[in-house]
Amino acid sequence: MRIGELATATKVPLATLKYYLREGLLHPGVATAVNQAVYDDGHVQRVRLVRALLHMGHLSIADARQVIAAVDNPNLGVHDMFGVAQDALVPGEPVESPAMAAAMVEVDAFIRRHHLRVRPQAAVRRMLAEVLVAASELFGVPTGQSVGADGWDDLMPQLLALAEAEVGSLPDDSSRASLxxxxxxxxxxxxxxxAAVRRMALEHASAERFA
Amino acid sequence: MRIGELATATKVPLATLKYYLREGLLHPGVATAVNQAVYDDGHVQRVRLVRALLHMGHLSIADARQVIAAVDNPNLGVHDMFGVAQDALVPGEPVESPAMAAAMVEVDAFIRRHHLRVRPQAAVRRMLAEVLVAASELFGVPTGQSVGADGWDDLMPQLLALAEAEVGSLPDDSSRASLxxxxxxxxxxxxxxxAAVRRMALEHASAERFA
Structure with missing residues (x-):
């Protein structure tokens, strides 16, 4: 299909598609003339992913580009490729502090307690530790002592079952890219x-207590 | 305390505090001279909230201002005030489509199924419906038919218990603002x-299947 048809198929304006192409978020079509290229279903899928990353995940262009690069790098196995994308999805840079160090100890304990296969260098560890530190500041817990990850202990069996179902639902015969x-x-x-269903639970709990 | 001491107490640069003041995210201190004002513990708490909203919640300045306005409006009861803030926390504007309408029906069924006290006009309903629509597009489910909210059914009892504990932990004697x-x-x-513990579950599930 031509780029105009790609715009129609994805309901994304032509100017936005050209922006994605310029930013390297969308791979070029196959050139058929100097100023003309054809696009296929792979481009349609990719545009949807880019939109999910930018508009649902609120990633920066640079972070979205890192995720896309992981998708396109054939030298990474599926799980390692997924790990690169997972790290790119964690916003911000590591900041060292005594409170962060204490929170990281707690995050490590959480991971061990649930026997989770999470890489030692995974950025998601820092993501959780940052939440514990920020919550400890917000709720006035003394520095160096975090609010605790144990609130999530009871959720883990269900979260693991959902994750297994989610990863398991990826078809065996899908292309590496669509996987x-x-x-x-x-x-x-x-x-x-x-987050939405959790907010519903919070609104319900607030209604029960305050309404 | 002076604004410089507020900067020290919150570890937020002076220029950023002045920016918060200009943007109405931080209420003015009590003026003691033409170019001088004093700040108190309420300002320290507020700066922490603003930072949580902007840097953890990734809210825009405008959205953060709406949340702050709800905090400062004494005409709203605690639960209604919380509802205003909840709506401001949902990004984007409503878009009508057949797929959205179908997803909203499913969201309503989810809320009824779990007997949740969630306002009929709550923006969080749209937040969940948008996820179902986007997921249905990404995973190639036909338009007008959503991926389904029933995956979250098993999580709800734990989420409700956590929400009850969270709302319940707010001290009875706290000020309206700190509540x-x-x-x-x-x-x-x-x-x-x-999200972080869910990503850990996903990494674990990916390791189990692909590593």
């Missing part, structure tokens, strides 16, 4: 969904 | 934490 699109898209989308 | 700071901060912070 990753499914995993990255699922990571980003369903955590917004999980 | 809201705790609730909004908790909403924003712990959903990042929940």
């Amino acid at each position: 990753m699109e499914g995993m990255v898209g699922g990571t980003v989308l369903f955590e917004v969904g999980l | 809201m700071e705790g609730m909004v901060g908790g909403t924003v912070l712990f959903e990042v934490g929940l």
Whole structure:
């Protein structure tokens, strides 16, 4: 299809598609003339992933580009490729502090307690530790002592079952690219969904106490 | 304390504090001279909330200002005030489509199924519906038919128990402002934490299948 048809198929404006092409978020079509190229279903899928990353995951262009690069790097095995994308999905840079160090100890204990296969250098460890530190500041817990990850202990069996179902639902015969699109898209989308149902639970609890 | 001491107490640069003041995110101190004002513990708490909203919740300045306005509006009861903040925390604007309408039906069924006290106009309903629509597009489910909210059914009892504990932990004698700071901060912070533990579950499931 031509780029105009790609715009129609994805419901994304032509100017936005050209922006994605310029930013390297969308791979070029196959050139058929100097100023003309054709696009295929792979481009349609990719545009949807890019939109999920930018608009659901609120990633920066640079972070989205890192995720896309992981999808496109054939030298990474599926799980390692997924790990690169997972790290790119964690915003911000590491900051060292006594409170962070204490929180990281707690995060490590959480991971061990649930026998989770999470890479030692995974950025998601820092993501959780940052939450514990920020919550400890917000709720006035003394520095160096975190709010605790044990609130999530009871959720883990269900979260693991859901994750297994989610990863398991990726078809065996899918292309490497669509496998990753499914995993990255699922990571980003369903955590917004999980946040939504958690907010519903909070609104309910607030109604029960305050309404 | 003077504004310089507020900067020290919150570890937020002076220029950033002045920016918060200009943007109405931080209430002015009590003027003691033409170019001088004093700040108190309420300002310290507020700066922490603002940072949680902007840097953990990734809210825009405008959205953060709406949350702050709800905190400062004494005409709203605690639960209604919380509802305003909850709506401001949902990004984007409603878009109508057949797929959205179908997803909203499913969201309503989810809320009824779990007997949740969630306002009919709550923006969080749209937040969940948007996830279902986007996931249905990403995973190639036909338009008008969503991926389904039933994956979260098993999580709800634990999420409700956690939400009850979270809302219940707000001290009875706290000021209206710090009550809201705790609730909004908790909403924003712990959903990042929940996303983090969910990502750990996904990495684990990926390792089990692909590593």
